[in-house]
Amino acid sequence: MAYQDILDGIYNEVIQIENTGKVADYIPELAKVDANKFGIALVDKHQNVFTKGDALEKFSIQSISKVITTSLIFSKIGNDLWERVGYEPSGNSFNSLVQLENENGIPRNPFINAGALVIADLMLDHFENPKKFLLDFVRDLTENPNINYNENVAQSEKAFGYRNAALVNFIKSFGNIKNEPEAVLDFYYHQCSIEMTCVDLAKCFQVFSNNGVIPKSDKKFLSTSKCKRMNALMQMCGFYDQAGEFTFKVGLPGKSGVGGGVVAVFPNHYTVAVWSPKLNKKGNSFYGLETLERLTTETSLSIF
Ligand code: GLN
Numbered sequence: 001m002a003y004q005d006i007l008d009g010i011y012n013e014v015i016q017i018e019n020t021g022k023v024a025d026y027i028p029e030l031a032k033v034d035a036n037k038f039g040i041a042l043v044d045k046h047q048n049v050f051t052k053g054d055a056l057e058k059f060s061i062q063s064i065s066k067v068i069t070t071s072l073i074f075s076k077i078g079n080d081l082w083e084r085v086g087y088e089p090s091g092n093s094f095n096s097l098v099q100l101e102n103e104n105g106i107p108r109n110p111f112i113n114a115g116a117l118v119i120a121d122l123m124l125d126h127f128e129n130p131k132k133f134l135l136d137f138v139r140d141l142t143e144n145p146n147i148n149y150n151e152n153v154a155q156s157e158k159a160f161g162y163r164n165a166a167l168v169n170f171i172k173s174f175g176n177i178k179n180e181p182e183a184v185l186d187f188y189y190h191q192c193s194i195e196m197t198c199v200d201l202a203k204c205f206q207v208f209s210n211n212g213v214i215p216k217s218d219k220k221f222l223s224t225s226k227c228k229r230m231n232a233l234m235q236m237c238g239f240y241d242q243a244g245e246f247t248f249k250v251g252l253p254g255k256s257g258v259g260g261g262v263v264a265v266f267p268n269h270y271t272v273a274v275w276s277p278k279l280n281k282k283g284n285s286f287y288g289l290e291t292l293e294r295l296t297t298e299t300s301l302s303i304f
Helices: 003-014 028-032 062-083 098-102 113-126 130-142 151-159 162-173 181-193 198-204 224-237 240-249 286-299
Strands: 039-044 049-053 254-256 261-266 270-275
Touching: 003 039, 003 049, 003 286, 028 151, 039 198, 049 198, 062 113, 062 130, 062 181, 062 224, 062 254, 062 261, 098 162, 113 130, 113 162, 113 181, 130 181, 130 198, 151 181, 162 181, 198 261, 198 270, 224 240, 224 254, 240 286, 261 286, 270 286
Parallel strands: none
Antiparallel strands: 039 049, 039 270, 254 261, 261 270
């Protein structure tokens, strides 16, 4: 497949579409980013890397980090995880509180904020130094020792994180958060502040397109069954209340973040990451979705 020609063509098409999205500004530090950045990176199953545009510039991965923390906890505790968090699509926005009361503080899935906070709580329980562990793991997956937290972004989110504070306290009132809310939030804001380039991100998700094996070390991180389930979660829950539309138009498991990143996985074929900070009304990158829809349509390479 002539991936480079395909990326070049799609980039040139998408950049001409009027971008009606808006940069996230509820985390003030994120609003400082250049809204017109646009990068794409695709890594094929032989680890060949194809790039276009701003694919080597770092951005805040935000909610994309939820896939990584969930996979770490899933690999550690297996199906016990599903006693703390569900695996159904939520049909609600990423930071919604509405389902939690009826569902007794068990979040619908690990990719809405409520679920990611429960996963953050589990990270504190299962790893001695969870921040260091997460960073080391991400450095391994990306093959990039320079991946880091962005302390300014973490602190900026903490300063205005009233909704996440409400979520974690509410869940704790049901007994589904074990640690102190402050500690859970601190970990959560740091995981969201991790910075990667499109190339890092596409490499990071290779493990999910490679049956749970980390390509570089050949280490089996997730069993085939667990890897299948991580991809199923991304398919059903990766784009919140736009997960249906993403499946309909793109047809791949994937995950978005409010930093404007989107990553998608075609098992046994490729991973692809797009970054463009302007978000649609559902909090997903406007150009990111346009790009991926074109990619799977023009290559006929999607899981459906
Ligand atoms: N850190 C962000 C928040 O909690 C992550 C949201 C996202 O990327 N969708 O609001």
